[in-house]
Amino acid sequence: MDTNTKTLGEALRRNGVTRRGFLKFCTATASMMALPPSMVPAIAAALEQARRPSVIWLSFQECTGCTESLSRSHAPSLENLIFDHISLDYHHTLQVASGEAAEAAREAAMHANEGAYLVVVDGSIPLGNPGYSTIAGFSNLQTLEETVAGAVAVIAVGTCASFGGLPKAYPNPTGAVSVSDIVTDKPVINVPGCPPIPMVITGVLAHYLTFGTLPELDHYGRPKAFYGTSIHDRCYRRPFYDKGRFAHTFDDEGARKGWCLYKLGCKGPMTYNACATAKWNQGTSWPVESGHGCIGCAEPDFWDAGGFYNALSVPTGEISRNASYAIAAGVGVGAIAAGINQRTRNKAVRQHAEVTIEDLEKR
Amino acid sequence: MNDAMDFLLWARGTAFDVALTIFIIGVIIRLFEILSLGRPRSLAEPKGNQLLPGMKSVISRTLPDNGTFKRQPLTVIAGYLFHIGLLISLLLFIPHIELFNATVGFGWPGLPNPIVDAATVIAITGLLAALWNRLTNPVMKLLSDKEDYLVWLLTFLPLLTGYLAYHRMIEPYPLALGLHILSIELLLILFPFTKLMHTFTLFLARWYNGAMSGFRGVQS
Amino acid sequence: MSERIVVDPITRIEGHLRIEAQMKGNRIEQAYSSGTMVRGIETILKGRDPRDAWAYAQRICGVCTLVHGIASIRAVEDALNYDIPKNAQLIRNLMIGAQYIHDHVMHFYHLHALDWVDVVSALKADPQATAELAQSLSSWPNSSPGYFADTRRRLADFVESGQLGIFANGYWGHPEYKLPPEANLMAVAHYLEALAWQREVVKLHTIFGGKNPHPNFLVGGVASPIDLNSDSAINARRLSQVQDVISRMRQFVDQVYLPDTLAIASFYKEWFKRGEGLGNFLCYGDLPATNMRDRDSFLFPPGVILDRDLSRVHEIDMHDKAQIQEYVAHSWYNYSTGKETGLHPYDGETQLDYTGPEPPFKQLQVEDPYSWIKSPRWRDKAMEVGPLSRVLLLYASGHEPTRELARFALAKLDLPIIALFSTLGRTAARTLESKLLADAMQGWFDDLVSNIKRGDTRTFNEALWDPSTWPETCQGAGFMEAPRGALGHWVVIRNGKIANYQAVVPSTWNAGPRDASGQSGAYEAALQDQHTLVDSSQPLEILRTIHSFDPCIACAVHLADEAGDELIKIQISG
Amino acid sequence: MNALKSIPVLVEAPATRDFCYQNTLPLLHEISHALRRLQQEQLPTTIDLNAIPFGPGDEQRLLEFLGRGEVSAHLEALGNSSVWESGYPGIWFIEHRNESGERVAFQMEITTLPAILATHPDDIAESLSSLQKALENPSLGHRIGD
Structure with missing residues (x-):
């Protein structure tokens, strides 16, 4: 299969894209990758040479929310992505072929692009029993290992693939693990979020397409360009937090006026994602703007992080109950201690009272 | 790889429960112990009022006195800076108030974060100065024992970790927050058994001193 | 000669579905539908704050991304009378x-x-x-x-x-x-x-x-x-x-x-003319003009149609333990009451019990359990749920705009009403x-x-937000009509926490395997309804009928509590 | 549709510029610094407005505050784009939309003329050669890009 013959620059020119159009495309690409505008010339130079990479998308223990999110991407749109930017050679939800024909497409893409294709994974991988999730009779672990063998890198899309996500939430009934728990000999880029912002998915793909390299990652393997700042630090409601103005319940004055949702359990301070700037669905809104606190969905184990409506600083245990038990115990033990004290003192006083001049003289 | 979050959950869960329990039981025992000692009944005829001088002493000893200031200006200034800074950052930072609210069922208004932040810096500076003073002043050095350094550290760590967490100088954030909470839990656990108990007893002691003088008709 | 055709993965759906078709010549004689992925979300939900449940339940599916959230909050609201x-x-x-x-x-x-x-x-x-x-x-x-x-x-x-x-x-x-x-x-x-x-x-x-x-x-x-x-x-x-x-x-x-x-x-x-199958249709009803207790105000009427008989709509009650039951005879789960029995979701218990072939495998043993999907039944009858059920119920209940629309469409295509099946x-x-x-x-x-x-x-109504205002124990059923059909969530709340959680979802009704008595689920029955394959290596016909259901398999895969705790049984009023 | 119009809306002019979400105010300061840089060192600045955490209405307020100036241009390349100078000369807005009309980039350039409006030297060369060709044989006249 003669695949990667045309560069993106050639393809665009063939489609009658002018230089202004190309510059615009580069500008949009920079914006999408959350790179500064000063990078536009470098992007232009790189895009001239870029080729459509083959992408194999594997779905394991997932809900298809990540794919749905991708379909909401507008820059580039899913249709542009499919037609112009990548060759999406295997993707359960979108591909036409089913059954054997689908598996054959995957194998053909792996063959033709040996060592050069990207694998995208959504969903966690159950290790509890190979039968917990199978495709074409193969366990997810088998499929992943086989597909990743010839890949250049793996992009773990969504919190399930990145960190284990919902299937891994306590008590992890299926023994679910993340991609990076299995793939250790290839670069793994984590693009968490439940689901991730579409721009973040396409931004990472665009980065690879443009520069042929992977973006800079943080300690969780997330691209810094998108996960470098917490929701809280970029939140438009942050000034209200700093001023101490909070919504105390949903639909109170504070909620209506857009005050800080910290007290309603917003996990913005511990969550690193681009929601506050990129927003959702073409900048329409994002959870905090629509009145619900951030649930922290881009963080590892956020499902077990102590309830969506408890403020972040509030301990997870039953504080008042524990405190009252402790007070009762304290009073009990304290009373005993006090009793012992009293006795000691009385004894001392008694002994003291008994000391007479005669006693002293005896010494 | 998700140890940070596990750590935070442990710090917010089990560890907090344990620390709070030890703290409450410890403080109550200590207070019982102290109060049950009682005061020896003075058989002397009272020469004055106890209440007002008691209160006066509470206030006057909370304010700096000239003599000490002249002898040990640094101790006084650092002490005040630290205590005021600590109280502000402890009691007027909104997430802290939220915590109190969840624990005791009521809260109070807080201060804007930039002010709290400044107060924290002041408290940290005060504590560092106090430590420097303790290490360089020969008399202080002689007077200090291990507990003094321990108490200093117990107080310093929450301030430091809080500051680092707030400014996101430790990554990831759950680790920073977990460390902060843990440092406070350490403080809570050792609180009742160290000099830190003065937080609860100082006003008692001061009032007592003043009241005694008042009883005798002496200017406190 | 009898040939077994396997289509796995079925693509252009949500989730992981496998179809095996036993051929007689070029005709499908028996079809087997298998959900091949499980996560155990209901187990994960236990012990959590019921107010949080929607977020977990919602992640059952990202395509019908709203429906489980709605069913979940409705279940909690039903339990609390909120x-x-x-x-x-x-x-x-x-x-x-x-x-x-x-x-x-x-x-x-x-x-x-x-x-x-x-x-x-x-x-x-x-x-x-x-x-x-x-x-x-x-x-x-x-x-x-x-x-x-x-x-x-x-x-x-x-x-x-x-x-x-x-x-x-x-x-x-x-x-x-x-x-x-x-x-x-x-x-x-x-x-x-x-x-x-x-x-x-x-x-x-x-x-x-x-x-x-x-x-x-x-x-x-x-x-x-x-x-x-x-x-x-x-x-x-x-x-x-x-x-x-x-x-x-x-x-x-x-x-x-x-x-x-x-x-x-x-x-x-x-x-x-083909691909209908069961002839039984079920709809919980939804979209109230007033509130969820006022079923008469629903846009979609609740009810059951049996054997294509549009003249009679049977009443449905989600709390009635004799009506809705789930079977696991051909599913990879266990029941403490025995694998042949059916259980109402309030009594629902499930233990993951994979007994299928060791992967990689070529073919499922369809006499044994062969799916992660359970087999729900209404009064022991297999049901189809979804748009067709709703439109038929609207039609049967005399909803004039529906009748008009159906008449218009059928007239355009020059087809009788029976063509809808x-x-x-x-x-x-x-x-x-x-x-x-x-x-x-x-x-x-x-x-x-x-x-x-x-x-x-x-x-927002704050009245019952604080868990301290809740009864010590309560339970409720939240239902809705999801795009793919009747969806129900059942929750038991004890001391402010979820004691049990069960979801019976549209694709469980449709994609479920055979039950204890050997009745096929809706997918299976539809494929067994006059399907011949022009080319068995390109089973396009299978895809057409399966896709007509809009499968959503992550939803369908059943997920309940592992331990099978004894439930506190209470009567639900209303 | 009529119901929406029936909400009585009274539009009041804001008494003061309301920058309560505080992201517009620092941005305006940044712009003024950039303008000074442009004036003193001839250095242009580009700001990606998509990367600014605007609150609801912030963008609107910024646009209203800066207003519209004398120049605006329309560009048709891979969808529509608009370029306009704000009421403060030297501050330009560039908004790119894709074929479906969705915004794909929104930038502010503090410069004398946004780069995208300038004709590329290669285009000038191509333009010249095709114009000459057209003059040699007017019947072959065509526009570049057809």
Whole structure:
């Protein structure tokens, strides 16, 4: 299969894209990758040479929310992505072929692009029993290992693939693990979020397409360009937090006026994602703007992080109950201690009272 | 790889429960112990009022006195800076108030974060100065024992970790927050058994001193 | 000779589905539907705060991204007897309506259409003739010859590139593709347009729920407050955005989706004669004008139709333990009462028990358990749920707009009402109800606006928010009509925490395996209903009928509690 | 549709510039610094407005505050784009939309003329050669890009 013959620059020119159009495309690409505008010339130079990479998308223990999110991407749109930017050679939800024909497409893409294709994974991988999730009779672990063998890198899309996500939430009934728990000999880029912002998915793909390299990652393997700042630090409601103005319940004055949702359990301070700037669905809104606190969905184990409506600083245990038990115990033990004290003192006083001049003289 | 979050959950869960329990039981025992000692009944005829001088002493000893200031200006200034800074950052930072609210069922208004932040810096500076003073002043050095350094550290760590967490100088954030909470839990656990108990007893002691003088008709 | 055809993965669906078909010559004799993935979400839900449950439940599925959230908060609200403000009810209705129309259009164009539309044939189309075809069907503005020429050129460029991506290995040129090239080209153009359109219309969810997929919900109301004087609340600007979305939906349904359905269907009339299967239809009912307890105010009426008998609608009660039961005889779960017994969801217990072949395997042992999906039954009868059930119930209950719409569509295609009981009948029902809902959405929106105008801006009822106000033990059933059919969540709450959680979802009804008595599920029955394969190596016919159900398998896979705790049984009033 | 119009809306002019979400104010300061840089060192600045955490209405307020100036241009390349100078000369807005009309980039350039409006030297060369060709044989006249 003669695949990667045309560069993106050639393809665009063939489609009658002018230089202004190309510059615009580069500008949009920079914006999408959350790179500064000063990078536009470098992007232009790189895009001239870029080729459509083959992408194999594997779905394991997932809900298809990540794919749905991708379909909401507008820059580039899913249709542009499919037609112009990548060759999406295997993707359960979108591909036409089913059954054997689908598996054959995957194998053909792996063959033709040996060592050069990207694998995208959504969903966690159950290790509890190979039968917990199978495709074409193969366990997810088998499929992943086989597909990743010839890949250049793996992009773990969504919190399930990145960190284990919902299937891994306590008590992890299926023994679910993340991609990076299995793939250790290839670069793994984590693009968490439940689901991730579409721009973040396409931004990472665009980065690879443009520069042929992977973006800079943080300690969780997330691209810094998108996960470098917490929701809280970029939140438009942050000034209200700093001023101490909070919504105390949903639909109170504070909620209506857009005050800080910290007290309603917003996990913005511990969550690193681009929601506050990129927003959702073409900048329409994002959870905090629509009145619900951030649930922290881009963080590892956020499902077990102590309830969506408890403020972040509030301990997870039953504080008042524990405190009252402790007070009762304290009073009990304290009373005993006090009793012992009293006795000691009385004894001392008694002994003291008994000391007479005669006693002293005896010494 | 998700140890940070596990750590935070442990710090917010089990560890907090344990620390709070030890703290409450410890403080109550200590207070019982102290109060049950009682005061020896003075058989002397009272020469004055106890209440007002008691209160006066509470206030006057909370304010700096000239003599000490002249002898040990640094101790006084650092002490005040630290205590005021600590109280502000402890009691007027909104997430802290939220915590109190969840624990005791009521809260109070807080201060804007930039002010709290400044107060924290002041408290940290005060504590560092106090430590420097303790290490360089020969008399202080002689007077200090291990507990003094321990108490200093117990107080310093929450301030430091809080500051680092707030400014996101430790990554990831759950680790920073977990460390902060843990440092406070350490403080809570050792609180009742160290000099830190003065937080609860100082006003008692001061009032007592003043009241005694008042009883005798002496200017406190 | 008997051949076993295996289709795994079934693509263009949500989740992991495997179909095995036992052939007799070129006819499907027996079909077996297997869900091949399990996560155990119900186990994960135990011990959590019921107010949080929606978020976990919602992640059952990211395609019907709203329905489990709604069913979950309704279950908790039912358990607590929690009333929600009128505005919240209307906003939820609008969000549900938007979900339907978005979901149905995406299903039709992006998941189902390529079973009927040959993309490669579109290259042969004449743009001029395509434009004439499009203009004869509808007044949709994108219908110029130039527009279709552009689409064709883009497609040709793509095919020439040699990298067919998602279109690789389709059964192109299969003799069962019967559309003329022009209809194929028009459908490809609309495939692309629908992708752009859907990005716009999901904004309704974003406005009220902060994002899509997986918008936010709230027990006791909705999280987005209303305040016409605030930037940071539902205000006049937001409302006009919502109006814009509704208008776009109505326009697309009227001018693209409905005409395309009828146009494509007219080339495949034989598919109105096969693929129905069970003949039993179930609908929980949904979309209240007032509240969830007032079933008479529902747009979709609840009820059951048996044996295609539209003259009699049976009543359904979700709390009645004799009515809804789930079987695991052919599923990879265990019951403490024995694998042959059925259990009502309140008593639901499930232990994961994989007894299938060790992967990699070629074939399932269909005499044994063969799926992660359970087999729910209503009074021991297998049921089909979904758009066809709803449209039939609307029809049977005498809903005039439905009857009119059905008459109009059937007249266009020159088909009798009986034609609805079929593969394409199911697909057409989806289109018809989209039309009904798009119109209903305008009504809810107008109600919302006039309510706000009257000064009622409440969106959240705080009364029962604090768990200390709850009874020590309570239980409730939350139900809704999801785009794919009847959805129920059952929750048991004890000491402020979830003691048990069960979900019986549309695709469990439809995709479930055989039950203890050997009755097939809806997919299986439909495939056993007059399916012959032209080419067994290209089982396009299987895909057509399976896709007509719009499978959603992550939903369907059952997920309950491992330990099988003894439940506290209480009577539910009302 | 009528119901929406029936909400009585009273539009009040804001008494003061309301920058309560505080992201517009620092941005305006940044712009003024950039303008000074442009004046003193001839250094242009580009700000990606998509990367600014605007609150609801912030963008609107910024646009209203800066207003519209004398120049605006329309560009048709991979969808529509608009370029306009704000009421403060030297501050330009560039908004790119894709074929479906969705915004794909929104930038502010503090410069004398946004780069995208300038004709590329290669285009000038091509333009010249095709114009000459057209003059040699006027019947072959065509526009570049056809």
